[in-house]
Amino acid sequence: MRKTKILNIVFASILAILFLIPLVWMVSTSFKSDFEAIGGGTFFPQEFTIENYTSTLTSSSVPILRWLFNSLFVGFAGVTIVVVIDSMAAYALARLDVPFKKVLFPLFVSTLMIPWVITFLPLYQQFSNLGLLNTYAPLILPYSANAFGVFLLYQFFRSFPKELEEAARMDGANKWQIFMKVVIPSARPLIATLAIFTFMAIYNDFLWPLVTTNTPEMRTVTTGIAIMQQGSFVSSYGKLMALTTLATIPILIVFLIGQKWFIRGITQSGIK
Amino acid sequence: MKSKASGFTSFLFVLPYLIMFTLFLVIPLVYGIYISFHDWNLISPIHPFIGLENYSAIFTSGSPENRVFLNGLKNTAQFVIYSVPLLVIIGLGLAMLVNSLPEKIRGFFRTAYFLPFAISVSVIAVLWLWMLDSNSGLVNQFINSLGMDSIPWLTRLPFAWISLVIATVWWTIGFNMIIFINALNEVSEELYEAADIDGASSWHKFLHITLPSIRPIMIFVVITSTIASFNVYGQPYLMTRGGPGESTEVLLMGIVQQAFQLRQMGSAAAMAMLMALIMIVISVGQFLVTRSGERKEKNHA
Numbered sequence: 001m002r003k004t005k006i007l008n009i010v011f012a013s014i015l016a017i018l019f020l021i022p023l024v025w026m027v028s029t030s031f032k033s034d035f036e037a038i039g040g041g042t043f044f045p046q047e048f049t050i051e052n053y054t055s056t057l058t059s060s061s062v063p064i065l066r067w068l069f070n071s072l073f074v075g076f077a078g079v080t081i082v083v084v085i086d087s088m089a090a091y092a093l094a095r096l097d098v099p100f101k102k103v104l105f106p107l108f109v110s111t112l113m114i115p116w117v118i119t120f121l122p123l124y125q126q127f128s129n130l131g132l133l134n135t136y137a138p139l140i141l142p143y144s145a146n147a148f149g150v151f152l153l154y155q156f157f158r159s160f161p162k163e164l165e166e167a168a169r170m171d172g173a174n175k176w177q178i179f180m181k182v183v184i185p186s187a188r189p190l191i192a193t194l195a196i197f198t199f200m201a202i203y204n205d206f207l208w209p210l211v212t213t214n215t216p217e218m219r220t221v222t223t224g225i226a227i228m229q230q231g232s233f234v235s236s237y238g239k240l241m242a243l244t245t246l247a248t249i250p251i252l253i254v255f256l257i258g259q260k261w262f263i264r265g266i267t268q269s270g271i272k
Numbered sequence: 273m274k275s276k277a278s279g280f281t282s283f284l285f286v287l288p289y290l291i292m293f294t295l296f297l298v299i300p301l302v303y304g305i306y307i308s309f310h311d312w313n314l315i316s317p318i319h320p321f322i323g324l325e326n327y328s329a330i331f332t333s334g335s336p337e338n339r340v341f342l343n344g345l346k347n348t349a350q351f352v353i354y355s356v357p358l359l360v361i362i363g364l365g366l367a368m369l370v371n372s373l374p375e376k377i378r379g380f381f382r383t384a385y386f387l388p389f390a391i392s393v394s395v396i397a398v399l400w401l402w403m404l405d406s407n408s409g410l411v412n413q414f415i416n417s418l419g420m421d422s423i424p425w426l427t428r429l430p431f432a433w434i435s436l437v438i439a440t441v442w443w444t445i446g447f448n449m450i451i452f453i454n455a456l457n458e459v460s461e462e463l464y465e466a467a468d469i470d471g472a473s474s475w476h477k478f479l480h481i482t483l484p485s486i487r488p489i490m491i492f493v494v495i496t497s498t499i500a501s502f503n504v505y506g507q508p509y510l511m512t513r514g515g516p517g518e519s520t521e522v523l524l525m526g527i528v529q530q531a532f533q534l535r536q537m538g539s540a541a542a543m544a545m546l547m548a549l550i551m552i553v554i555s556v557g558q559f560l561v562t563r564s565g566e567r568k569e570k571n572h573a
Contacts, residue, residue: 008372015369016384019442023387025410026399038408085288092285099279104286111297113555115499115548117524119297121531121541122304145296150289175281204392206506207524211532222392226510229398237402244395255390259383263450 026248030241037238052242062233063216064246067224071203072250074139074220078202079195081140086149087191091183093150094157095165096175105154108147124211138212139220143202149194156190157183189261196258203251221247304541312538314531319538326542337539340530341546344523351508351522352501354437359497360490362441363448370449371456382453386446393443393506400439401426401511432512432520439507444500448493455489456482491562495555502551523547 029037030052032045056062092098093105119142127138160183168178184191203222210223219227225243233240255262308326310319329337370381388396403410404425412422425435463481472480483490505524508514514521527547531540 005372005374008369009374009377012369012373012381015366016381019384019388021410022399022403022442025403026395029402041408041413043410081292085292088285089289092282096282096285097279098282098286101286104290108289108293111293113552114297114301115503115551117503117527117544117551118304118548119300121527121537121544122300122307123296124531125307125537126300126303141292142296144292145289147293175285179285200390204390206393207528211528222394225392225394225398226506229394229401229510237405237408240398241402244398248391248395251390251392252387255387256383259386263382263454 023248026241027245029237030245032238034236034238037236037241052236052238053246056239056242056246061216062224062228062243063219064221064224064243066217067219067221068246068250070136070139070219071221074136075199075203077136077140078143079198081144082146082149082198083191083195085144086146086194087153087184087187088179090150090153091157091179094154095160095183105150108150111145112147112151120208127212134213134215134218139209139218140202142208143198146198149198152194153187153190156187160186189264192258192261193264196254196262199254200251203254304545307538308541308545310538312536312541314535314537322538326539327546329539330542330546337530337543340526341523341543343518344521344526345547345550347508347519347521348502348504348523350433351436351504351520352498354433355440355501355504356494356497358437358441359445359448359501360493363445363493364452364486364490366445366449367452367456370453382450385449388443389446391443394510396439396443397507397510400435400442404435426512427516429516429519432516436504436507436511436520439511440501440504448497451489451493452486455486459485487562491559494562495558498558499551499555502547502554 025043028044031048031050033047033049033051036042036046056064089108093101093108098104123138123142124133127133132138164182164186165178168182173181203220205220206222206226209220210226213219213223216224216227225240225247228243229240233243307319309321309323311322311325312319326337329335330341332338366385370378370385373381404412406412406422406424406427409425411425416422423431425431459482463485464477467477467481503524504522505528508520508522509525512520514525523543524547527540527543530536530543
């Protein structure tokens with residue numbers, strides 16, 4: 001029994017090293033000169049340099065700070081919209097006397113089964129018709145029509161104790177006050193899960209921002225990297241790795257802080 | 273009267289979602305079907321109605337649309353077939369491994385395997401391009417140190433597929449692992465204890481207790497992994513550029529090219545409809561097959 005346990009730990013450790021090596025190598029390469037990076041041979045930089053970072057951060061053709069701003073901005077804006085409209089809709093459908101709610105909830109949830117490839121091109125055409133391509137609108141708004149959050153929170157609100165709402169009603173609170181002061185605070189862990197999920201999805205999305213933006217200033221981090229990788233950075237792995245390291249830091253922070261909720265949220269979401 | 277007013281204020285809670293739902297789901301859904309029935313050139317302002325011609329072109333053997341669609345579908349199917357079994361089996365394996373570790377260190381390993389999932393596809397692609405670089409990539413450096421020749425990971429078959437699958441498994445396996453860990457934690461301890469008393473082997477316990485207990489999650493993971501693999505785009509677009517030749521050019525790449533390089537929005541929309549239809553049929557099929565298997569088993573018992 002003991003022996004297998006130790007073997008498991010050894011095996012798990014080897015796997016963990018394999019999983020983390022690419023990321024460590026990314027950071028390690030970002031501190032190498034191009035000469036050393038392309039020469040290969042050593043894992044860690046022999047001559048440690050921050051040149052890749054300084055030149056990337058100051059180059060006018062690589063507006064990395066603007067890209068980071070764009071990604072963070074559309075991420076936060078998208079999360080705000082999703083959290084607000086999803087929690088309101090989910091609560092109302094689960095607990096309030098909404099007309100047609102027996103039709104609306106299944107209608108919303110059934111859209112989870114529609115592959116997004118169907119809406120991808122017509123959405124592009126819609127934004128094009130409105131002259132909104134290459135603005136923040138397409139980078140934020142389409143993510144808001146995702147029924148996942150409604151589904152996730154609906155389950156929770158269904159089982160939310162009625163007594164708490166009753167007590168607030170006795171105190172003269174209206175629906176909106178009950179929602180804001182009683183219901184929302186109780187759903188905090190799930191809302192955090194939804195927020196992190198949504199943020200990661202928007203921050204990391206690739207194809208949609210790639211086709212709806214076309215100037216360097218409007219690119220997000222993810223699409224900016226793809227453009228650089230095919231363009232002027234194609235031969236400089238040192239600079240590319242500095243760029244990918246910079247791109248990864250914000251999302252890694254969000255991920256590590258949110259991990260606990262994220263994991264608990266998946267458990268609670270009723271994926272069974 | 274009062275209830276009508278109450279119903280109205282309740283409806284206001286749903287209204288914002290309903291508006292977004294209509295604008296960004298219902299309308300594009302209908303609009304997409306509409307576009308697919310038209311000769312829709314992106315630069316021309318006139319889009320003549322052509323009925324089912326976009327669809328029939330896709331099915332006309334030898335037409336450019338037919339070639340793009342079939343080649344893309346064949347390559348996407350290959351990716352699905354290579355990656356889904358690994359994503360499911362390794363995901364479950366990692367979950368069982370993590371669960372077998374002492375509780376104190378579980379969190380660390382779970383995070384280590386889950387971490388790549390947080391990173392965007394373009395970072396993943398750039399990173400693995402570098403890992404697999406034929407001259408100074410870490411993988412070939414290692415292979416060289418064993419006295420073997422470098423492998424052209426991204427420019428030859430079958431290595432191009434192997435590379436895409438390795439990068440994908442490394443990137444996304446953590447998510448399946450988390451789902452499986454949650455499922456494993458809900459399997460009843462009593463069943464295992466009873467099996468221990470009967471002297472069942474661990475393989476026996478896995479086969480007769482663990483697997484049947486996590487079956488619904490298994491269906492979920494298989495279906496979500498299949499859908500995700502069907503949507504593969506970033507990895508081949510950035511890592512192999514669809515090559516060598518057109519051998520890793522997946523369906524989504526074909527559709528995007530049809531729409532934005534050739535500017536044929538109409539036939540691209542028709543391809544997207546067919547792709548979605550195939551995805552729906554496959555996931556419903558997977559669901560029904562695994563469900564009916566379950567029922568048969570119950571009837572036997």
